[in-house]
Amino acid sequence: MTVSRVRVALYTIAAIVSLAGLADATYLTVQALTGETLTCGGSPDCFRVLGSAYARVAGIPLAAFGSLAYFGVFSLATFAAFAYKRAGALLALLVAAMFLVTLWLLYVQAFVLHAYCRYCLFSAAITFLLAGLVIAIPPSRPDCI
């Protein structure tokens, strides 16, 4: 398999994986907008995390930023798969930022809130997977014959 084909395959996988993150973050955004995260009724740990002050930034649900970020990953990975210039570099930057935010959120769950929400852990797993995929993408160079 040529380098360019490997790149296309990995960008396509990243785009597909990001859709799972997008679905998760969209679900959490809707939960926050309906106020479901401000009441108890489901998993106590999820409500402790999603109902905390850390789950909103300036009143906006953090999950909404997550949705935008995953949509950004999907878009950039799609464009990169179609060999659009700079899409790959922007994707790497976005995934790096998401990776750092994910580390911070895991720290908050583990050491501040002492509770884990499975939807947040799923999102963290998706981000780690995306980071792995982005690292695995070989640098672009002309294919050898």
Added chain:
Amino acid sequence: MKRYLPFIIVGAVALATLGSGAMLYRAKRPHLLTIRPDKAVSGKGTAESIHIRGNPDAPVTLEEFGDFQCPPCSNAAVFIDQLVKEYHPNLKLVFRNLPLPVHKYAREAALAAEAAGLQGRYWEMHDVLYREQAVWSKADNARELFDSYAGMLGLNLNQFKKDIASEKARQRIESDQERADSLGVRSTPTVFINNQEVAPNEKTPNGLRAKIDAALKQKSSKA
């Protein structure tokens, strides 16, 4: 065509996300409950069997279904107490127990509050349980802590221990749970102001103030 394909794919995913998000929002949007007049809290006449904070004759009733182990209930308890003071004598709080099965010690905490209530100190125990929620929720034996809170409040400890296991305390909780079932209340805190449920996003100090003001205005315009 290939040049435009990524734009088409990205646009389709954007539309699908917005569409499914909107559908999910419609499905999950809270359907606010209303208490029928025959099930409404009638004030002084029922004061002996329910827990009322504030003026029992207040024109506005805030009825809350709460769980002592629920963190949002603990947050709400602080500002609801402030609102009762702020609106005195126009607002009364009626507290109903709705211990959720997902919370390990919620039922025992409700029993502790009822046992304190049998010695006339319901609200003191209510406040301590919410204030210390983070401590007893994670304890191995919450019951020991409830006993220590009873001692701190100056209750007769032997009587408190008997009352916690009593049929009377159990029945009070079950009666509140039956009311929750009959009204369709499933989560906590669920708040009604003059028999109209308050939307989850409005359960903030300012959101509740707006609802209380509107209820007061409605009462005064009817008078």
